[in-house]
Amino acid sequence: xxxxxxxxxxxxxxSRLIVGxxxxxxxxxxxxxxxxxxxxxxxxxxxxxxxxxxxxxxxxFLDPKLYYFLPNTAGCFTVKxxxxxxxxxxxxxxxxxxxxxxxxxxxxxxxxxxxTLEASKILVKEGFQVLPYCTDDVVLCKKLEDVxxxxxxxxxxxxGSGLGVCNPFTIKLIHEAVKIPVIVDAGVGTASDACxxxxxxxxxxxxxxxxxxxxxxxxxxxxxxxxxxCGRLAFEAxxxxxxLYASASSPLDGLINTP
Amino acid sequence: MVxxxxxxxxxxxxxxxxxxxxxxxxxxxxxxxxxxxxxxxxNSKLKQTKVHNGDNIEIVHAVGGxx
Numbered sequence: 001x002x003x004x005x006x007x008x009x010x011x012x013x014x015s016r017l018i019v020g021x022x023x024x025x026x027x028x029x030x031x032x033x034x035x036x037x038x039x040x041x042x043x044x045x046x047x048x049x050x051x052x053x054x055x056x057x058x059x060x061f062l063d064p065k066l067y068y069f070l071p072n073t074a075g076c077f078t079v080k081x082x083x084x085x086x087x088x089x090x091x092x093x094x095x096x097x098x099x100x101x102x103x104x105x106x107x108x109x110x111x112x113x114x115x116t117l118e119a120s121k122i123l124v125k126e127g128f129q130v131l132p133y134c135t136d137d138v139v140l141c142k143k144l145e146d147v148x149x150x151x152x153x154x155x156x157x158x159x160g161s162g163l164g165v166c167n168p169f170t171i172k173l174i175h176e177a178v179k180i181p182v183i184v185d186a187g188v189g190t191a192s193d194a195c196x197x198x199x200x201x202x203x204x205x206x207x208x209x210x211x212x213x214x215x216x217x218x219x220x221x222x223x224x225x226x227x228x229x230c231g232r233l234a235f236e237a238x239x240x241x242x243x244l245y246a247s248a249s250s251p252l253d254g255l256i257n258t259p
Numbered sequence: 260m261v262x263x264x265x266x267x268x269x270x271x272x273x274x275x276x277x278x279x280x281x282x283x284x285x286x287x288x289x290x291x292x293x294x295x296x297x298x299x300x301x302n303s304k305l306k307q308t309k310v311h312n313g314d315n316i317e318i319v320h321a322v323g324g325x326x
Contacts, residue, residue: 019325020323020324020325020326021323021324021325022323022324022325022326023323023325024323027323030323043324043325043326044321044322044323044324045321045322045323045324045325046292046319046320046321046322047319047320047322047324048265048266048317048318048319049265049286049288049291049318049319049320050265051264051265051267051269051284051286051318057288057290057320057321058321058322058323059288059290059321069321071321072324072325072326074324074325074326084294084297084299087292087299088292088293088294088299088317088319089292089321090292091292091293091299091300091301091302092290092291092292092319092320092321093289093290094290094321101326109326133326159326160326185326186326206325206326207325208324208325208326209325209326212325
Protein backbone atom coordinates (compact mmCIF):
# COMPACT_ATOMS: atom_id res chain seq x y z
CA UNK A 1 0.00 0.00 0.00
CA UNK A 2 1.24 3.47 -0.89
CA UNK A 3 1.45 6.25 1.67
CA UNK A 4 0.52 9.78 0.62
CA UNK A 5 2.91 11.85 -1.50
CA UNK A 6 4.52 14.94 -0.13
CA UNK A 7 5.89 18.17 -1.44
CA UNK A 8 8.87 20.34 -0.56
CA UNK A 9 8.97 23.62 -2.46
CA UNK A 10 8.33 22.73 -6.10
CA UNK A 11 9.34 19.06 -5.77
CA UNK A 12 6.92 16.16 -5.17
CA UNK A 13 8.03 12.87 -3.65
CA UNK A 14 6.71 9.36 -3.13
CA SER A 15 9.58 8.39 -0.87
CA ARG A 16 9.81 10.24 2.43
CA LEU A 17 13.42 9.21 2.91
CA ILE A 18 16.20 11.58 1.90
CA VAL A 19 19.70 10.15 2.04
CA GLY A 20 23.20 11.53 2.23
CA UNK A 21 26.01 10.33 -0.02
CA UNK A 22 28.95 10.59 2.40
CA UNK A 23 31.03 7.97 4.21
CA UNK A 24 30.56 5.15 1.68
CA UNK A 25 33.48 2.90 0.73
CA UNK A 26 33.13 3.64 -2.99
CA UNK A 27 30.96 5.43 -5.54
CA UNK A 28 29.55 2.01 -6.52
CA UNK A 29 28.44 1.34 -2.96
CA UNK A 30 26.93 4.83 -2.75
CA UNK A 31 24.95 4.19 -5.92
CA UNK A 32 23.71 0.77 -4.78
CA UNK A 33 22.75 1.87 -1.26
CA UNK A 34 20.84 4.86 -2.58
CA UNK A 35 19.00 2.68 -5.09
CA UNK A 36 18.10 0.27 -2.26
CA UNK A 37 16.82 3.11 -0.09
CA UNK A 38 14.19 4.08 -2.67
CA UNK A 39 15.03 7.70 -1.99
CA UNK A 40 14.30 10.34 -4.60
CA UNK A 41 16.48 13.11 -3.18
CA UNK A 42 20.14 12.84 -2.21
CA UNK A 43 22.37 15.32 -0.46
CA UNK A 44 25.76 16.31 -1.81
CA UNK A 45 28.58 18.39 -0.37
CA UNK A 46 30.53 21.04 -2.27
CA UNK A 47 34.30 20.85 -2.01
CA UNK A 48 37.46 21.96 -3.78
CA UNK A 49 38.46 19.93 -6.82
CA UNK A 50 41.78 18.21 -6.22
CA UNK A 51 43.80 19.57 -9.10
CA UNK A 52 46.40 16.86 -9.41
CA UNK A 53 44.17 13.82 -8.97
CA UNK A 54 41.88 11.86 -11.26
CA UNK A 55 38.63 13.75 -11.49
CA UNK A 56 35.97 11.05 -11.33
CA UNK A 57 32.78 12.47 -9.90
CA UNK A 58 30.02 11.07 -7.75
CA UNK A 59 27.67 12.60 -10.30
CA UNK A 60 28.78 9.93 -12.77
CA PHE A 61 27.08 7.43 -10.45
CA LEU A 62 23.84 9.29 -9.72
CA ASP A 63 21.35 9.62 -12.55
CA PRO A 64 19.75 13.09 -12.40
CA LYS A 65 16.62 11.57 -13.96
CA LEU A 66 16.19 9.39 -10.86
CA TYR A 67 17.26 11.77 -8.12
CA TYR A 68 16.85 15.36 -7.10
CA PHE A 69 20.08 16.79 -5.74
CA LEU A 70 20.17 18.65 -2.45
CA PRO A 71 23.54 20.36 -2.02
CA ASN A 72 24.41 21.09 1.58
CA THR A 73 26.62 23.56 3.36
CA ALA A 74 28.13 20.97 5.69
CA GLY A 75 31.33 22.19 7.29
CA CYS A 76 30.39 25.88 7.10
CA PHE A 77 30.79 27.88 10.29
CA THR A 78 29.77 31.33 9.06
CA VAL A 79 26.88 32.92 7.18
CA LYS A 80 29.24 34.02 4.41
CA UNK A 81 30.63 30.51 3.87
CA UNK A 82 27.15 28.99 3.79
CA UNK A 83 25.77 31.56 1.32
CA UNK A 84 28.79 31.25 -0.96
CA UNK A 85 28.61 27.45 -0.89
CA UNK A 86 24.97 27.58 -2.02
CA UNK A 87 25.82 30.01 -4.81
CA UNK A 88 28.63 27.71 -5.95
CA UNK A 89 26.32 24.69 -5.81
CA UNK A 90 23.82 26.43 -8.05
CA UNK A 91 26.54 27.31 -10.56
CA UNK A 92 27.74 23.70 -10.42
CA UNK A 93 24.33 22.66 -11.73
CA UNK A 94 22.99 21.17 -8.53
CA UNK A 95 19.74 23.15 -8.59
CA UNK A 96 18.38 25.83 -6.32
CA UNK A 97 17.11 23.76 -3.39
CA UNK A 98 19.73 23.79 -0.65
CA UNK A 99 20.22 22.31 2.78
CA UNK A 100 21.62 25.07 4.91
CA UNK A 101 23.85 24.11 7.79
CA UNK A 102 25.86 26.60 9.78
CA UNK A 103 27.68 24.68 12.47
CA UNK A 104 28.20 26.42 15.79
CA UNK A 105 30.11 23.82 17.80
CA UNK A 106 32.71 21.37 16.56
CA UNK A 107 32.22 18.76 19.24
CA UNK A 108 28.46 18.37 19.01
CA UNK A 109 28.06 19.72 15.45
CA UNK A 110 25.06 21.59 16.78
CA UNK A 111 23.95 24.35 14.44
CA UNK A 112 24.44 28.05 15.07
CA UNK A 113 20.75 28.90 14.93
CA UNK A 114 21.22 32.66 14.72
CA UNK A 115 23.59 32.30 11.75
CA THR A 116 21.32 29.68 10.16
CA LEU A 117 18.39 32.08 10.29
CA GLU A 118 20.49 34.88 8.82
CA ALA A 119 21.87 32.69 6.01
CA SER A 120 18.37 31.36 5.25
CA LYS A 121 17.00 34.88 4.98
CA ILE A 122 19.70 35.90 2.48
CA LEU A 123 19.34 32.72 0.41
CA VAL A 124 15.54 32.95 0.17
CA LYS A 125 15.95 36.50 -1.16
CA GLU A 126 18.40 35.15 -3.76
CA GLY A 127 15.76 32.73 -5.02
CA PHE A 128 16.90 29.55 -3.29
CA GLN A 129 14.49 27.02 -1.81
CA VAL A 130 15.99 26.71 1.63
CA LEU A 131 15.90 23.68 3.92
CA PRO A 132 17.68 24.64 7.14
CA TYR A 133 19.21 22.15 9.57
CA CYS A 134 18.36 23.40 13.05
CA THR A 135 17.89 22.42 16.66
CA ASP A 136 14.46 21.30 17.86
CA ASP A 137 13.30 24.77 18.82
CA VAL A 138 9.68 25.64 18.08
CA VAL A 139 10.23 29.41 18.05
CA LEU A 140 13.23 29.16 15.76
CA CYS A 141 11.33 26.90 13.35
CA LYS A 142 8.50 29.43 13.19
CA LYS A 143 11.03 32.16 12.41
CA LEU A 144 12.57 30.01 9.67
CA GLU A 145 9.10 29.54 8.21
CA ASP A 146 8.46 33.30 8.43
CA VAL A 147 11.59 34.14 6.41
CA UNK A 148 10.39 31.84 3.63
CA UNK A 149 12.13 28.50 4.16
CA UNK A 150 10.60 25.58 2.22
CA UNK A 151 10.92 23.14 5.14
CA UNK A 152 12.62 22.89 8.52
CA UNK A 153 15.06 20.14 9.42
CA UNK A 154 15.31 19.77 13.18
CA UNK A 155 17.78 17.23 14.53
CA UNK A 156 16.65 14.16 16.46
CA UNK A 157 20.10 13.71 18.05
CA UNK A 158 23.64 14.87 17.17
CA UNK A 159 24.86 14.20 13.61
CA GLY A 160 26.23 10.68 13.23
CA SER A 161 25.43 9.76 16.85
CA GLY A 162 22.87 7.05 16.11
CA LEU A 163 21.15 7.85 19.40
CA GLY A 164 17.69 7.72 17.83
CA VAL A 165 14.86 10.19 18.33
CA CYS A 166 15.80 11.79 21.66
CA ASN A 167 13.18 14.53 21.43
CA PRO A 168 9.85 13.13 20.18
CA PHE A 169 7.79 15.71 22.06
CA THR A 170 9.57 18.79 20.71
CA ILE A 171 9.54 17.33 17.19
CA LYS A 172 5.79 16.88 17.53
CA LEU A 173 5.38 20.44 18.81
CA ILE A 174 7.36 21.78 15.84
CA HIS A 175 5.19 19.77 13.51
CA GLU A 176 2.10 21.37 15.03
CA ALA A 177 3.62 24.86 14.98
CA VAL A 178 4.65 25.20 11.33
CA LYS A 179 2.81 24.67 8.05
CA ILE A 180 5.91 23.87 5.98
CA PRO A 181 7.19 20.25 5.93
CA VAL A 182 9.22 19.01 8.89
CA ILE A 183 12.12 16.77 7.89
CA VAL A 184 13.90 15.18 10.83
CA ASP A 185 17.59 15.36 10.08
CA ALA A 186 20.35 13.57 11.97
CA GLY A 187 20.45 11.14 14.85
CA VAL A 188 18.75 8.01 13.52
CA GLY A 189 20.69 4.81 14.25
CA THR A 190 18.56 1.94 13.04
CA ALA A 191 15.26 1.07 11.41
CA SER A 192 13.12 1.30 14.55
CA ASP A 193 14.36 4.89 15.06
CA ALA A 194 13.26 5.77 11.53
CA CYS A 195 9.88 4.17 12.06
CA UNK A 196 9.36 5.95 15.35
CA UNK A 197 10.30 9.30 13.84
CA UNK A 198 7.81 8.84 11.00
CA UNK A 199 5.06 7.78 13.42
CA UNK A 200 5.27 11.32 14.86
CA UNK A 201 3.70 12.57 11.62
CA UNK A 202 6.71 14.42 10.25
CA UNK A 203 6.82 14.70 6.48
CA UNK A 204 10.24 13.17 5.91
CA UNK A 205 13.50 11.90 7.30
CA UNK A 206 17.08 12.55 6.27
CA UNK A 207 19.92 10.21 7.16
CA UNK A 208 23.40 9.26 6.06
CA UNK A 209 25.59 7.59 8.69
CA UNK A 210 22.93 5.09 9.80
CA UNK A 211 23.07 3.57 6.31
CA UNK A 212 26.65 4.26 5.22
CA UNK A 213 28.09 3.20 8.58
CA UNK A 214 26.15 -0.07 8.86
CA UNK A 215 28.05 -3.33 8.39
CA UNK A 216 25.96 -3.96 5.30
CA UNK A 217 24.86 -0.55 3.94
CA UNK A 218 22.75 -2.00 1.13
CA UNK A 219 20.75 -4.17 3.52
CA UNK A 220 20.33 -1.27 5.96
CA UNK A 221 19.13 0.94 3.11
CA UNK A 222 16.39 -1.61 2.38
CA UNK A 223 15.52 -1.70 6.09
CA UNK A 224 15.30 2.10 6.27
CA UNK A 225 13.10 2.24 3.19
CA UNK A 226 10.67 -0.21 4.81
CA UNK A 227 10.84 1.50 8.21
CA UNK A 228 10.09 4.95 6.84
CA UNK A 229 7.21 3.55 4.83
CA CYS A 230 5.82 1.59 7.80
CA GLY A 231 6.12 4.55 10.14
CA ARG A 232 4.28 6.81 7.74
CA LEU A 233 1.53 4.25 7.11
CA ALA A 234 1.06 3.79 10.86
CA PHE A 235 0.80 7.56 11.33
CA GLU A 236 -1.77 7.84 8.55
CA ALA A 237 -3.67 4.83 9.90
CA UNK A 238 -3.89 6.46 13.35
CA UNK A 239 -2.65 4.53 16.35
CA UNK A 240 -4.83 3.60 19.33
CA UNK A 241 -4.47 5.75 22.43
CA UNK A 242 -2.19 4.50 25.20
CA UNK A 243 -4.15 3.22 28.23
CA LEU A 244 -3.05 2.05 31.63
CA TYR A 245 -5.41 -0.91 31.92
CA ALA A 246 -6.26 -3.90 29.76
CA SER A 247 -9.14 -3.86 27.33
CA ALA A 248 -10.18 -7.29 26.00
CA SER A 249 -10.41 -7.70 22.26
CA SER A 250 -12.59 -10.87 22.39
CA PRO A 251 -16.35 -10.50 23.07
CA LEU A 252 -17.52 -11.09 26.65
CA ASP A 253 -20.95 -12.42 25.56
CA GLY A 254 -21.29 -16.18 25.02
CA LEU A 255 -18.60 -17.33 27.41
CA ILE A 256 -19.01 -20.94 28.47
CA ASN A 257 -19.88 -21.72 32.07
CA THR A 258 -18.22 -24.39 34.13
CA PRO A 259 -19.93 -25.71 37.20
CA MET B 260 51.42 34.61 -13.72
CA VAL B 261 50.88 33.09 -10.31
CA UNK B 262 47.36 32.38 -9.09
CA UNK B 263 46.27 30.96 -5.77
CA UNK B 264 44.02 28.06 -6.74
CA UNK B 265 42.26 26.07 -4.05
CA UNK B 266 44.72 27.30 -1.46
CA UNK B 267 47.89 26.54 -3.46
CA UNK B 268 50.00 28.86 -5.59
CA UNK B 269 50.17 27.75 -9.18
CA UNK B 270 51.98 29.05 -12.25
CA UNK B 271 49.62 29.68 -15.12
CA UNK B 272 51.04 30.00 -18.62
CA UNK B 273 48.40 30.35 -21.28
CA UNK B 274 45.16 31.58 -19.70
CA UNK B 275 43.90 35.09 -19.14
CA UNK B 276 40.28 34.20 -18.37
CA UNK B 277 38.48 31.59 -16.24
CA UNK B 278 37.22 29.42 -19.11
CA UNK B 279 40.75 29.03 -20.49
CA UNK B 280 42.06 28.43 -16.98
CA UNK B 281 39.76 25.41 -16.63
CA UNK B 282 41.09 24.04 -19.92
CA UNK B 283 44.70 24.61 -18.86
CA UNK B 284 44.00 22.77 -15.60
CA UNK B 285 42.29 19.98 -17.60
CA UNK B 286 39.02 20.38 -15.70
CA UNK B 287 36.34 19.31 -18.13
CA UNK B 288 33.49 18.50 -15.73
CA UNK B 289 30.33 20.48 -16.48
CA UNK B 290 29.57 20.31 -12.77
CA UNK B 291 32.14 22.63 -11.30
CA UNK B 292 31.85 26.20 -10.11
CA UNK B 293 34.33 28.99 -9.56
CA UNK B 294 34.77 31.81 -7.10
CA UNK B 295 37.22 34.57 -7.94
CA UNK B 296 38.46 36.57 -4.95
CA UNK B 297 35.50 35.38 -2.83
CA UNK B 298 32.90 36.16 -5.48
CA UNK B 299 31.00 33.38 -7.23
CA UNK B 300 31.26 33.76 -11.01
CA UNK B 301 28.27 32.57 -13.08
CA ASN B 302 29.30 29.78 -15.47
CA SER B 303 27.96 31.86 -18.35
CA LYS B 304 30.58 34.54 -17.63
CA LEU B 305 33.74 32.45 -17.31
CA LYS B 306 35.10 33.42 -20.74
CA GLN B 307 34.69 37.12 -20.16
CA THR B 308 36.10 37.06 -16.63
CA LYS B 309 39.80 37.94 -16.73
CA VAL B 310 42.30 36.62 -14.22
CA HIS B 311 45.21 38.63 -12.88
CA ASN B 312 48.44 37.83 -11.11
CA GLY B 313 47.79 37.08 -7.42
CA ASP B 314 44.07 36.33 -7.82
CA ASN B 315 42.55 33.90 -5.36
CA ILE B 316 40.50 31.23 -7.10
CA GLU B 317 38.33 28.46 -5.72
CA ILE B 318 37.20 25.67 -8.03
CA VAL B 319 34.66 23.32 -6.48
CA HIS B 320 32.48 20.38 -7.43
CA ALA B 321 29.99 18.02 -5.81
CA VAL B 322 31.29 15.27 -3.53
CA GLY B 323 29.56 12.69 -1.37
CA GLY B 324 28.19 14.20 1.79
CA UNK B 325 25.29 14.07 4.15
CA UNK B 326 25.31 16.30 7.16
